[in-house]
Amino acid sequence: MRTRKKKTPHNTGAFNERELITKKNRKMKTNVLSLFALAGTLALTSACASEETTKQEQEQKQESGTKGLTAFVVEDNDTKTRTTGEYDGSGINFYWTDGDDLWVNNNTASPAVVSKNSTNNIGTLLAPKPANDKKTATAKFYFDGDFTAPSYTVRYTGNNSASGDKVNIATSQFQATANDGTHLGTDGDCGTALATKNGGKYNFTLDHKAAYLTFMPRTTQSVISGAIVTQIKVIADKAIAGEFMFNDNGIDTDSRPVTTPTNQMITLTLNTPAANTGFPIHVGSTPDYTKNGAVMVLAPGTYSTFTVEYTIIVGSPMKIGIITKTYSNFTLTAGKNRRVVTDLQLPDYSPWFNRTYQWDAKAPYWDGVTLPYVLENNTNYDSYGTRSANSNCSTAQYGHGVANNATNPLFATAPNANELYYYVRYGDPHYDPHTLWTYRGHLYTGGLWLKKQSVIYNDLKAAGYSQLTSQADMKERFYSSATDVTGTDYRTTYLAEHNIPSTATLTNTTNYFFLPRTGSFYLGTLRDVEFFGCYWSSNALPLMLNDAAYYMGFRDNYLYTGSIGRDLGFVVIPFE
16 A cells, blocks of 8 residues: 655745745655564554565565664655755755664653664665765664554654754854755754654654754955855854754744853854855855855744854955844744845945045045045055145134134034044944955955944933933033033043953944044055044144144054044044
8 A cells, every 4th residue: 555645845935135035844754664563573463464565574674683673764755855954946955864863752652752763774875875975865764662553753853863852053063065954964953743654654744843044145246256255153132052952843942041152153164164265155146055055053933133244255365354244033933944145245435535534624635636446555646646725624723722613514524522532432442353344446354333422322321421411412511420510522622532442242233333444645645544543523623823633543452532633634424
């Protein structure tokens, strides 16, 4: 008596750029062969003892060392139903690999037991296969004991699993080649099924119970053409890895471990652990999973914040940096794959060239002069033309204790002296050596994260700064403490302020904004790109016979607001 095998449907649905789309569940359909008498002494009493049963008995006898064991035989050739994943453009195909085992919840035994197969033939099936194809669509699993019930629950708890009631999702995962999920079983894949007796067989369809992400990074930005991704890291607001309890329904999310910096993060290393290897970033408007498909297994659940970090290598000389994407209320569903198709774009600060001014100048530093698009650090460009007289800095001086405000409306958008002091003192500066950005044809790394002014204001109000009745008050005076009732107006009083940026990585940058180290121009020479960040304020110094103005500058270990000569070419931008 032969039963018709069902086909597991493929996932359907298109994906859109920069969008995560949930895929349909991948199921594993496995046929379990009829039960054989222990030690060959008991006769089969099933009414379906047919030629098929006899054939299966004969096949079992051919397996060395399996006498007296019950065989669970995988017959289904639908590759959508195995344990090792391979993405095909619509869903994950699953296969069996060496180290895979099954567990059966034998509730008819006395006492009831969740038992692991004694042996299987996966190794035998894989032996003749080439090293790059160690997977099989069929397998046989042999169990000690007598199984007579109409149905049993089957569990898969991962490759080389030591328990049928626990699953461990790895914090460090490794994928050697593109679109190869042979690591899934090792890193936390799992599933359950109800095996139902059908004549001389037990048939079941395994439902995968972990969650999966298939990353397919691409880019439409020519400056990172030829880049490779070496690592993909996800960071959530609660544990996405670690040990979870497992039962007939799958992962018990109520057993989720207490959140730690370790288990709320999973790192998928691509190709090899070496720093200069990985998968290529596909250039174009559509992804190509065959070139860089990367699959990660995670714990299911809904996460308030979910951050994806792509570590990339690009350029010559080689630059190593991180491109970050952050999502909110991100749901990972048990048994389902989500495609992550991301257009990786680096921030391009080339437009800031036209926002580079001497202090309060009427026009940009290089107004009327055409320079090469690609600018080189420590290079003088006066040979390309004379800088416009309109770019000369303001020389206005109003004396001691008198506010010296810029007259160019562009400078009115920049922070004033008081606001700079709030940023430096209370902005929780974080130096970031990893964020990549581009400027005039070159790739650079490094910059500074500062709290947004609205966040600083709310922090101070929460700390008892009742002197601040509105955010606009931060323009008028700087209050050094909650008890400083008079404050200081640094537009009319001069004092420098500094801070030491933290080197700790910000896991959530929502409340911060980023400033790159774009350097400066001095006497026609581009200086200190990737070393210094320099930004004008809207105020000159309130001192007689002084040609300096307020600015904010920083490097990797120092943040400063104070004065500098007005003839330097710094960036003029509004701060957040």
